[in-house]
């Protein structure tokens with residue numbers, strides 16, 4: 001049995017250290033590179049922070065495995081096994097970071113038996129440390145979190161993002177969903193520019209739901225536990241069970257809101273996170 005409190009304490013400590021690195025880097029020149037598309041950005045700080053987290057965890061937990069956004073981008077496999085696994089997004093909100101748009105998070109999930117047991121999200125420019133442990137609740141800077149009790153979609157704020165995929169068919173589907181949801185009408189649609197912080201907003205009761213197609217397991221592993229531990233629900237965008245590797249998620253305050261969104265979202269599929277790499 002893993003010592004989840006030890007894992008949580010280390011995740012918090014290393015997320016705080018990573019946050020310092022990110023804050024310091026904000027005043028430097030940020031050299032921007034691209035990954036899957038011209039708007040899928042990465043910086044040396046993303047890579048440096050991921051290495052810092054992995055090295056630090058390896059020293060403390062030498063047998064644990066990792067799924068890290070920048071390691072996967074560098075060619076490592078993205079396979080979730082039953083082994084203890086740290087699922088790391090070193091900077092969630094890289095585009096925000098590049099523009100100094102003030103929502104940037106370090107997201108660290110920890111899974112065993114493919115179930116997220118610990119979630120730590122450090123919103124490092126706001127200095128908010130969000131923590132969750134399965135069965136033990138979700139917290140922000142030590143204060144318990146609770147999702148909103150609003151189940152009327154017409155009174156809701158919904159978060160989503162447009163991601164970095166600009167294929168016309170994908171953009172059309174995203175706009176179709178957005179049009180349907182705006183027309184319900186809902187009271188507002190928002191997006192912080194980071195999946196992790198959007199999910200913290202659901203957990204904090206500031207918005208009723210977050211949905212997105214195209215995110216990755218490192219974007220939402222920690223956030224998924226934050227939402228359920230604050231009393232919320234997770235669902236695939238087609239209403240089925242959430243699949244951590246499917247790149248699709250609804251995280252909502254209630255089944256009522258989630259199921260209402262399912263009716264309005266135009267679903268589509270993208271290659272799974274655990275799909276074998278495509279041959280060139």
Ligand SMILES: O=P(O)(O)OC(CO)CO
Nearest residue numbers: 091092093094193194195
């Ligand atoms: O900034 P990142 O880590 O690329 O993540 C984006 C979505 O992929 C914001 O959640």
Ligand SMILES: [Mg+2]
Nearest residue numbers: 089092093219
């Ligand atoms: Mg991310």
Ligand SMILES: [Mg+2]
Nearest residue numbers: 069089091092
């Ligand atoms: Mg990232």
